[in-house]
Amino acid sequence: MDDVIIIGGSFAGLAGALQLGRARRKVTVLDTGLPRNRFAGHSHGLLGHDHKPPQEILAAARQQLARYATVKLVNARADAISGAVDDFTVRTSDGSSLKARRLLLTYGIADQMPATPGFAECWGKSIVPCPYCDGFEVAGQHWGLLWSGPHSLHATTLYGDWTDRLTVFTDGHALSNDERADLARRNVAVVDGKLATITHSDGQLATVNLDTGRSVAIDVLFAHPRNRPSASLHEILALETVEHPLGFTLKVDDRRQTSHPGIYAAGDLANPMASVTLASSQGAMAAIFAQQSMLA
Numbered sequence: 001m002d003d004v005i006i007i008g009g010s011f012a013g014l015a016g017a018l019q020l021g022r023a024r025r026k027v028t029v030l031d032t033g034l035p036r037n038r039f040a041g042h043s044h045g046l047l048g049h050d051h052k053p054p055q056e057i058l059a060a061a062r063q064q065l066a067r068y069a070t071v072k073l074v075n076a077r078a079d080a081i082s083g084a085v086d087d088f089t090v091r092t093s094d095g096s097s098l099k100a101r102r103l104l105l106t107y108g109i110a111d112q113m114p115a116t117p118g119f120a121e122c123w124g125k126s127i128v129p130c131p132y133c134d135g136f137e138v139a140g141q142h143w144g145l146l147w148s149g150p151h152s153l154h155a156t157t158l159y160g161d162w163t164d165r166l167t168v169f170t171d172g173h174a175l176s177n178d179e180r181a182d183l184a185r186r187n188v189a190v191v192d193g194k195l196a197t198i199t200h201s202d203g204q205l206a207t208v209n210l211d212t213g214r215s216v217a218i219d220v221l222f223a224h225p226r227n228r229p230s231a232s233l234h235e236i237l238a239l240e241t242v243e244h245p246l247g248f249t250l251k252v253d254d255r256r257q258t259s260h261p262g263i264y265a266a267g268d269l270a271n272p273m274a275s276v277t278l279a280s281s282q283g284a285m286a287a288i289f290a291q292q293s294m295l296a
């Protein structure tokens with residue numbers, strides 16, 4: 001039996017495995033190799049690893065984990081979880097049944113691409129979600145923001161630290177008069193109509209084309225598609241969740257334990273503020289609290 005099975009071997013999961021390996025705990029990490037930022041050429045903002053391809057950072061982490069004999073990395077999907085604290089069972093896609101005293105869920109979330117032609121091709125290249133991740137490289141350029149609800153208003157003020165050339169695409173949302181007045185006061189252009197297509201060259205956006213017939217040239221589009229967890233394992237044990245404007249995350253306490261004793265969660269699956277740095281730090285935290293919960 002393992003001490004901990006970690007489901008999801010990306011930034012949160014591998015950071016957890018590192019702490020547990022250093023505490024000489026027996027760990028299996030199950031992973032399907034699809035980190036959320038795999039569409040991006042570079043990952044930004046992680047101390048010591050700024051502007052590196054995400055897969056390069058993860059490969060280095062996997063290589064460093066090879067030092068720890070008690071950590072096993074397995075390319076397999078977790079398909080089911082059952083049991084209770086000190087006696088969990090995880091069934092995997094390769095037909096194995098693994099047992100552990102604790103579980104750490106770090107299987108992340110998946111962004112749901114709209115059907116708009118060109119959108120998915122530009123995702124991670126010139127359509128991006130986060131200015132902290134990708135804003136510096138396009139600072140001062142003409143940014144677009146695809147409005148996805150009242151939470152989008154905050155983005156229009158936030159982006160002011162990177163550019164003063166911002167166009168909001170309402171994408172069929174009804175903005176209130178107050179919102180429009182606020183945007184006008186800050187010289188943010190507003191373009192109505194629903195997104196129809198994106199014209200691009202190899203993922204590099206050229207124009208946003210609307211169902212009104214209007215086309216607008218911009219350099220980068222910030223967008224926040226709805227998302228959902230990358231697996232549904234949390235549903236099996238009916239773990240509690242927290243709703244957000246674009247989806248939901250697993251509810252965790254200040255030790256990163258979910259509503260089910262002995263099951264911990266970290267990374268984007270349990271934190272709406274997506275970041276490699278936060279996923280890694282929370283993965284480490286969750287692992288340490290899981291380890292400390294097993295002390296005699």
Ligand SMILES: Cc1cc2nc3c(=O)[nH]c(=O)nc-3n(C[C@H](O)[C@H](O)[C@H](O)COP(=O)(O)OP(=O)(O)OC[C@H]3O[C@@H](n4cnc5c(N)ncnc54)[C@H](O)[C@@H]3O)c2cc1C
Nearest residue numbers: 008010011012033034036037044078108133267268275276
């Ligand atoms: C386009 C884009 C660009 C980004 N750029 C940056 C950036 O520059 N800097 C930054 O800090 N953040 C960036 N982010 C955010 C960053 O990608 C996430 O915060 C981070 O990947 C979260 O790490 P995680 O470990 O929680 O989940 P993920 O990295 O999504 O990893 C989840 C892992 O679980 C695996 N998995 C899923 N289901 C199962 C299962 N059933 N069994 C086993 N394994 C499973 C997946 O294959 C995957 O490897 C970006 C996000 C996007 C979408």
